[in-house]
Amino acid sequence: MQALSSSFFLQMAVILTACRLVGWLGKKLGQPQVVGEMVAGVILGPSLLGGIFPEASAKLFTPETRGVLYVGAQLGVGLYMFLVGMEFRTDLFRSRVRSAASVSIAGMVVPFVLAGLLTPWLFKIPELFMPKTQLYQAGLFLGAAIAITAFPMLARIIHERGLAGTSLGTLALAAGAIDDAAAWCVLALVLASSGGASNMAVLAIAGGGIYTVLMLTIGKRALAGLGRVAARDGAVSPLLMAFVLVLFCISAWFTDSIGIHSVFGGFILGISMPRGILNEELTKKLEPFTVIFLLPMFFTYSGLDTRLAVMLDPTILLVTVVILLASVLGKGAACWAAARLHGEDSRTALAIGALMNSRGMMELIIINIGLQKGIIGPKLFAILALMAIVTTLMATPLFQWVYGRHSGKIAQPIPDGLDA
Amino acid sequence: MQALSSSFFLQMAVILTACRLVGWLGKKLGQPQVVGEMVAGVILGPSLLGGIFPEASAKLFTPETRGVLYVGAQLGVGLYMFLVGMEFRTDLFRSRVRSAASVSIAGMVVPFVLAGLLTPWLFKIPELFMPKTQLYQAGLFLGAAIAITAFPMLARIIHERGLAGTSLGTLALAAGAIDDAAAWCVLALVLASSGGASNMAVLAIAGGGIYTVLMLTIGKRALAGLGRVAARDGAVSPLLMAFVLVLFCISAWFTDSIGIHSVFGGFILGISMPRGILNEELTKKLEPFTVIFLLPMFFTYSGLDTRLAVMLDPTILLVTVVILLASVLGKGAACWAAARLHGEDSRTALAIGALMNSRGMMELIIINIGLQKGIIGPKLFAILALMAIVTTLMATPLFQWVYGRHSGKIAQPIPDGLDA
Numbered sequence: 008m009q010a011l012s013s014s015f016f017l018q019m020a021v022i023l024t025a026c027r028l029v030g031w032l033g034k035k036l037g038q039p040q041v042v043g044e045m046v047a048g049v050i051l052g053p054s055l056l057g058g059i060f061p062e063a064s065a066k067l068f069t070p071e072t073r074g075v076l077y078v079g080a081q082l083g084v085g086l087y088m089f090l091v092g093m094e095f096r097t098d099l100f101r102s103r104v105r106s107a108a109s110v111s112i113a114g115m116v117v118p119f120v121l122a123g124l125l126t127p128w129l130f131k132i133p134e135l136f137m138p139k140t141q142l143y144q145a146g147l148f149l150g151a152a153i154a155i156t157a158f159p160m161l162a163r164i165i166h167e168r169g170l171a172g173t174s175l176g177t178l179a180l181a182a183g184a185i186d187d188a189a190a191w192c193v194l195a196l197v198l199a200s201s202g203g204a205s206n207m208a209v210l211a212i213a214g215g216g217i218y219t220v221l222m223l224t225i226g227k228r229a230l231a232g233l234g235r236v237a238a239r240d241g242a243v244s245p246l247l248m249a250f251v252l253v254l255f256c257i258s259a260w261f262t263d264s265i266g267i268h269s270v271f272g273g274f275i276l277g278i279s280m281p282r283g284i285l286n287e288e289l290t291k292k293l294e295p296f297t298v299i300f301l302l303p304m305f306f307t308y309s310g311l312d313t314r315l316a317v318m319l320d321p322t323i324l325l326v327t328v329v330i331l332l333a334s335v336l337g338k339g340a341a342c343w344a345a346a347r348l349h350g351e352d353s354r355t356a357l358a359i360g361a362l363m364n365s366r367g368m369m370e371l372i373i374i375n376i377g378l379q380k381g382i383i384g385p386k387l388f389a390i391l392a393l394m395a396i397v398t399t400l401m402a403t404p405l406f407q408w409v410y411g412r413h414s415g416k417i418a419q420p421i422p423d424g425l426d427a
Numbered sequence: 428m429q430a431l432s433s434s435f436f437l438q439m440a441v442i443l444t445a446c447r448l449v450g451w452l453g454k455k456l457g458q459p460q461v462v463g464e465m466v467a468g469v470i471l472g473p474s475l476l477g478g479i480f481p482e483a484s485a486k487l488f489t490p491e492t493r494g495v496l497y498v499g500a501q502l503g504v505g506l507y508m509f510l511v512g513m514e515f516r517t518d519l520f521r522s523r524v525r526s527a528a529s530v531s532i533a534g535m536v537v538p539f540v541l542a543g544l545l546t547p548w549l550f551k552i553p554e555l556f557m558p559k560t561q562l563y564q565a566g567l568f569l570g571a572a573i574a575i576t577a578f579p580m581l582a583r584i585i586h587e588r589g590l591a592g593t594s595l596g597t598l599a600l601a602a603g604a605i606d607d608a609a610a611w612c613v614l615a616l617v618l619a620s621s622g623g624a625s626n627m628a629v630l631a632i633a634g635g636g637i638y639t640v641l642m643l644t645i646g647k648r649a650l651a652g653l654g655r656v657a658a659r660d661g662a663v664s665p666l667l668m669a670f671v672l673v674l675f676c677i678s679a680w681f682t683d684s685i686g687i688h689s690v691f692g693g694f695i696l697g698i699s700m701p702r703g704i705l706n707e708e709l710t711k712k713l714e715p716f717t718v719i720f721l722l723p724m725f726f727t728y729s730g731l732d733t734r735l736a737v738m739l740d741p742t743i744l745l746v747t748v749v750i751l752l753a754s755v756l757g758k759g760a761a762c763w764a765a766a767r768l769h770g771e772d773s774r775t776a777l778a779i780g781a782l783m784n785s786r787g788m789m790e791l792i793i794i795n796i797g798l799q800k801g802i803i804g805p806k807l808f809a810i811l812a813l814m815a816i817v818t819t820l821m822a823t824p825l826f827q828w829v830y831g832r833h834s835g836k837i838a839q840p841i842p843d844g845l846d847a
Contacts, residue, residue, distance in 0.1 A: 011494055012501040012689060016680035023673045027666060040665070074431055074491065075498045081432040245460070246447060249719050253443045260436035269432060292715040299669050 014072045019300075021067060025051055026303040037403055041160060041367050044303060045396050048310025058316070068311060080308040083301030084372055085259045085273040090294055091159050092277015093286050095184065107181035113345030114186045114363050115154055118337040119193075122150035125333060132322060135387040140201065147197045148382050151190040152374060152391055153334045157367025157399060158187040164362065164406065175355045178346065179362050187369070191274070194373060195267050198380055211266035218261065222279045234281030243288040251280075251289060268376050302368075309371050312378060313392045314385060327390045334394050335401075339364030357409040365402030370395035434492045439720075441487060445471055446723040457823055461580060461787050464723060465816050468730025478736070488731060500728040503721030504792050505679045505693040510714055511579050512697015513706050515604065527601035533765035534606045534783050535574055538757040539613075542570035545753060552742060555807040560621065567617045568802050571610040572794060572811055573754045577787025577819060578607040584782065584826065595775045598766065599782050607789065611694070614793060615687045618800055631686035638681065642699045654701030663708040671700075671709060688796050722788075729791050732798060733812045734805060747810045754814050755821075759784030777829040785822030790815035 029050065030043030050056060057064040068076070126146040129135050136145045161183045170176035199211030233251070237243050255276055262272035280286055318324050343360030347353070374391045377383040383391070449470065450463030470476060477484040488496070546566040549555050556565045581603045590596035619631030653671070657663050675696055682692035700706055737743050763780030767773070794811045797803040803811070 012498055013680060013683040015498045015502070016505075016676045016683060016689060016692075020673050020676035020680060023669050023676065027669045027673070031666070071494065075495055078432055078435045078495045082435070085436075245715070245719055246451070248715060249443050249447045252720055253440050253447075256436045256440035256443065260433060260440060263433040263436060269436060291711075295665070295668060295712040296716045299665055300672055 011071055011075070014067075014069055015075055018067055018072055018076070019304075022047075022051065022303045022307045023300070026306065037407060038400065039160065039163075039403060041157075042396070042399050042403075044306045045368070045371065045399065047303075048306030048308075049313050049315065049392065049396070050310070051307050052310035052313050054310075054313055054315040057311075076304055076308050076311075079301055080305035081259075081269055083297055083305045084368075085269045086255070086293060086297040087273070087302060087368075088270045088372075089255055089273035089277040090290055090297065092274040093280050093290060094159065094162065095278050107178050107185065109349045110178060110342050110345045110359060110363070111182035111185040111189075113341040114156070114182060114338055115189050117341035118153035118334075119147075119150035121333045121337040122146050122153055125149065125329065129326065129387075132326065134384045135326070135390075137381045137384055140382050144197050144201055144382060147193050148377055149330075151193045151197070152370065152377075152394075153330075153337050154186055154190045154193075155366055155369045155373055156183045156187050156190075156338070156363050157365045157369050157402075158183045159369075160365060160367045160399075160402075161362045164403075174351065175358055178351070178355075179359050182342065182359070183363060186363070190373075191271070194376070195271060197382065198267050198376065201380060201382055207266055214265035215262065215267050215271065218265075219275055222258075222275050226276075227279045227281075230279055231281045234283050234285045237285035237288065238283055241284065243285055243292070247285070248289065248292060251285075268380075270372055270376070305368075305375075306371070309375050309392065312375075312385065313389050315389055315393065317386045317389050318393075323386055323390065327393060330390055331394050331397060334366075334398055335364060339398075339401075354409045358406055361402050361405035361409070365399045366395045367399045370398075431491055431495070434487075434489055435495055438487055438492055438496070439724075442467075442471065442723045442727045443720070446726065457827060458820065459580060459583075459823060461577075462816070462819050462823075464726045465788070465791065465812075465819065467723075468726030468728075469733050469735065469812065469816070470730070471727050472730035472733050474730075474733055474735040477731075496724055496728050496731075499721055500725035501679075501689055503717060503725045504788075505689045506675070506713060506717045507693070507722060507788075508690045508792075509675055509693035509697040510710055510717065512694040513700050513710060514579065514582065515698050527598050527605065529769045530598060530762050530765045530779060530783070531602035531605040531609075533761040534576070534602060534758055535609050537761035538573035538754075539567075539570035541753045541757040542566050542573055545569065545749065549746065549807075552746065554804045555746070555810075557801045557804055560802050564617050564621055564802060567613050568797055571613045571617070572790065572797075573750075573757050574606055574610045574613075575786055575789045575793055576603045576607050576610075576758070576783050577785045577789050577822075578603045579789075580785060580787045580819075580822075581782045584823075594771065595778055598771070598775075599779050602762065602779070603783060606783070610793075611691070614796070615691060617802065618687050618796065621800060621802055627686055634685035635682065635687050635691065638685075639695055642678075642695050646696075647699045647701075650699055651701045654703050654705045657705035657708065658703055661704065663705055663712070667705070668709065668712060671705075688800075690792055690796070725788075725795075726791070729795050729812065732795070732805065733809050735809055735813065737806045737809050738813075743806055743810065747813060750810055751814050751817060754786075754818055755784060759818075759821075774829045778826050781822050781825035781829070785819045786815045787819045790818075 025047040026044045029047040030040040033043035033046070034040065051064075051068075053064070123146050126142065126149055129149070130142055130145055140148075161179055165176045165180060168176075195215055196212065199215060200208045233247060236247060255273060258272035258276040259269035260272070262275070263269040280289075318327055339360040342363040343356045346356035346359045351359070371392065374383065374388055374395070378385070378388045445467040446464045449467040450460045453463035453466070454460065471484075471488075473484075543566050546562065546569055549569070550562055550565055560568075581599055585596040585600060588596075615635055616632065619635060620628045653667060657667060675693060678692035678696040679689035680692070682695070683689040700709075738747055759780040762783040763776045766776035766779045771779070791812065794803065794808050794815070798805070798808045
C-alpha cells in the first residue's frame with residue numbers, strides 16, 4: 008500500500024509539471040491551457056514518453072496506480088461537467104432560439120450526414136469499431152464526435168472578449184449550447200442501446216430519460232431550496248457543500264449504474280442547480296482543485312490510451328485525414344456557411360465557424376466513454392484524439408485572426424478555468 | 428475499470444453521508460465535526476457495519492476500491508498537514524516560549540515517562556507491537572501517541588472564542604505547538620530507525636533532517652518569492668497553484684521515499700510557505716475539498732482497520748483502560764498541574780488540560796502511520812483509536828464547562844474546517 012501512495016505522489020508531480028510546462032509553451036503561441044494539457048497527456052502516453060523511455064514509463068505508470076488514475080480522472084470529469092452544468096444558461100435557448108436555429112441545425116445535421124456517409128467505409132476497416140458495435144451505433148457515435156463543440160471554452164472566449172451581447176456572441180453561445188446538448192443526447196442513446204441485453208437498453212433509455220425529466224422539474228425545485236439556504240446564510244456551509252457532493256456522487260453513481268456514464272449525472276445535477284450564491288460559492292470551492300489537480304489525471308489517462316503510432320499504417324493515416332476533413336467541413340465550414348446564409352458578415356461567420364469547430368476536452372470525454380464502453384477501438388480512439396487536438400489548436404489563431412483584427416483588440420491568451 | 432468508478436461514487440456517497448450525519452448528531456451534543464467523523468469511520472468499519480452487515484460491507488468496500496480509498500486518504504492527510512503547516516505560527520514559539528515552557532515540558536516529559544513505564548509490560552502482550560519492533564521504538568511510539576495534541580483543533584477553539592490574546596490562549600497555543608512539533612520529531616525518529624536495514628535508518632534520519640533544515644532556510648527564502656508574485660498579482664494564478672501542488676507532491680513523495688511519511692512532506696512544506704495572500708488564497712482553494720471530500724476517506728480507511736471487538740479480551744480491555752488513564756493523566760492532568768504551578772487560576776489550568784488532552788485526527792494520523800509501517804499491531808491500533816476518540820470527546824464539554832462559565836459565554840458548536 009505504501010508504495011502505492013509514493014508512486015501516486017511522484018506520478019502527480021510529473022503529470023502536473025508536464026501539463027503546466029506544455030500549457031505554458033502553448034500559451035506563448037496563444038493557445039489556451041486546455042490545448043497544452045491535451046498535448047501533455049499524449050506526450051506522457053505511449054506515443055512519446057512510453058515509446059522513447061518504455062522502462063521509465065512503466066515505472067511511473069504502474070498497473071497498480073492505473074486504477075487510482077482512472078478514478079481520479081472520472082471524478083475530475085464528473086465534477087467538471089457538474090461545474091459546466093452550473094454555468095450552462097438555459098435562457099440562451101429561449102431568447103435566441105430562432106436566430107441561432109440555422110447555425111445550430113447546420114452544425115448538427117451536416118456532421119451526422121457526413122458520419123452517415125463515412126461509416127459504411129470505416130466499418131469495414133478492422134479495429135476501428137469494436138465487433139459488437141452495430142452500424143447505426145457507429146454512425147451515431149461518429150456523428151456525435153464530429154458535432155460536439157468545446158462549449159465551455161467557447162463560452163469562456165466570448166465572455167473574455169466581452170462579446171456576450173453581440174450578434175456573434177449570442178449566436179455562437181446559443182448554437183453551441185443546442186448542438187452540444189443534442190450531441191450528448193445522441194451519445195446517451197448510443198450508450199443506452201449498446202448495453203448488450205435489450206432490457207439494459209430499456210433501463211438506460213427509460214432510466215436516463217426519467218431521471219433527466221425528474222431532475223429538471225422536481226429536482227430543480229427541491230434544489231432551489233438549497234439555494235435559498237445559501238442566500239439566507241450569505242455563504243455555503245461545509246454541511247451544505249457536503250450535501251451537494253453527496254448528491255453529485257449519487258447522481259454520478261446512478262447514471263453509471265444504468266449504463267450511461269457518470270459525466271451525465273454530474274452535468275444533469277449541474278444544470279438543475281439554482282443560480283446565485285450557492286452556484287458561485289461551489290464553483291469557487293470546487294473549480295481550482297478540479298481543474299488544476301484532477302483534470303490533468305484525465306488528460307493523462309486519456310493520453311495513456313492514445314497510440315499515435317497507429318497512424319503509420321497508410322489506411323489509418325487516410326482515415327485520419329478523411330475524418331479530420333469531415334470534422335472541419337462538417338462543423339466549422341457548415342456553421343460558417345449557415346451564418347453567411349443567415350446574413351452575417353464574412354468575419355463573424357468565420358469566427359463562428361472557428362469557435363464551433365473547436366472540440367477541446369468535450370471530444371476527449373466522448374471518445375474515452377466510447378473506448379470504455381466498447382464502442383470504438385484503440386485506433387479510432389487515437390484518430391479522434393488527434394482530431395480533437397488539431398481542431399482545438401485551430402480555433403484560437405483562426406478566431407484571433409478574423410475577429411481579433413475586426414474588433415481591433417490585441418490577441419490575448421485565454422485564462423484557464425472552465426475553458427476546456 | 429467502469430465498475431471501479433461506479434463503486435467509488437457509491438462509496439463516497441455513503442462515506443460523506445455517514446460523516447455528516449454522525450457529525451450533525453455530534454454537534455447537537457456540542458462536539459466538533461471531527462469527533463463525528465472519527466466515530467463515523469469506526470461505524471463504517473468492521474466494528475459496526477462490517478459486523479452487522481458483513482455482505483453489504485464487503486460489497487461497498489471491495490478490495491479493488493481499497494487502493495483508491497488509501498490514496499485518497501493519504502492525499503487528504505498530506506494536504507491537510509500542508510494546510511496545518513501554513514496556519515502554524517512559529518512566532519508563538521518565540522514570543523511566549525518561556526511562559527509556555529513549564530506546560531509544554533510537562534505535556535512532553537510525563538507522557539514519555541508513563542510510556543516508558545508501561546511499555547515493558549505491553550511489550551510482553553502478544554499482537555500489540557509487531558515482532559520486528561524494538562523495545563525503545565515501542566516506548567517512543569507510545570510516548571508520541573500519548574503526547575500528541577489536536578493542535579489545529581486547539582487553535583480553532585481558541586480563535587473562535589476570541590481567546591488568542593489571553594493568557595489561556597497564548598499558553599495553550601504555544602505549549603500545544605511545541606509539544607506537537609516534538610512528538611512529530613520523535614515519531615520521525617522511530618520511523619527512521621525502524622526502516623530495517625541500518626543504512627535505511629541513516630537515510631531517513633539524515634535525509635529527513637537535511638530536508639527539514641534546507642526547507643526552513645533556503646526553501647523558505649525561495650518560497651517567499653512565490654509569495655511576492657501572489658502579492659503583486661493580488662491573487663494566486665492557476666499556474667502558481669499548480670506549481671505549489673507540484674512542490675507538495677514532490678515533498679510528499681520524497682519524505683515517503685526516504686522512509687518517514689508523506690504527511691511530514693506536506694507539513695514541512697506548509698511551515699516553509701510565506702504568510703500572506705498566497706497562504707490565504709491557497710487555503711481558500713484547497714481547504715474545502717480537502718476537509719469535506721478527502722478527509723472522510725481517511726477517517727473511513729482508518730475505521731476499516733479499527734476492530735473494537737478486540738476489547739472483548741479481558742487483557743486487552745485492561746490495557747485499554749490503563750492506556751486511557753495514562754493518556755488523560757500524562758497529558759491532561761500533567762498540563763493542568765504545570766499550569767497551576769505556573770500560577771494560573773484553577774479554571775484556566777483546567778481548560779488548558781482539556782485542550783491539550785484532546786488528540787483528534789492527529790492521533791489517528793500517527794497510529795495509521797504506525798500500523799502501515801509495521802510498528803504497532805491491529806490490537807494496539809484499535810486501543811489507540813478508541814483513546815483518540817474518547818480524549819477528543821472529553822475536550823469540548825470539559826472546556827465549555829470550566830471556561831464557558833468563566834467567560835460567561837454560551838457554549839457554541841465549533842464550525843468545522845481545520846479543526847481536526
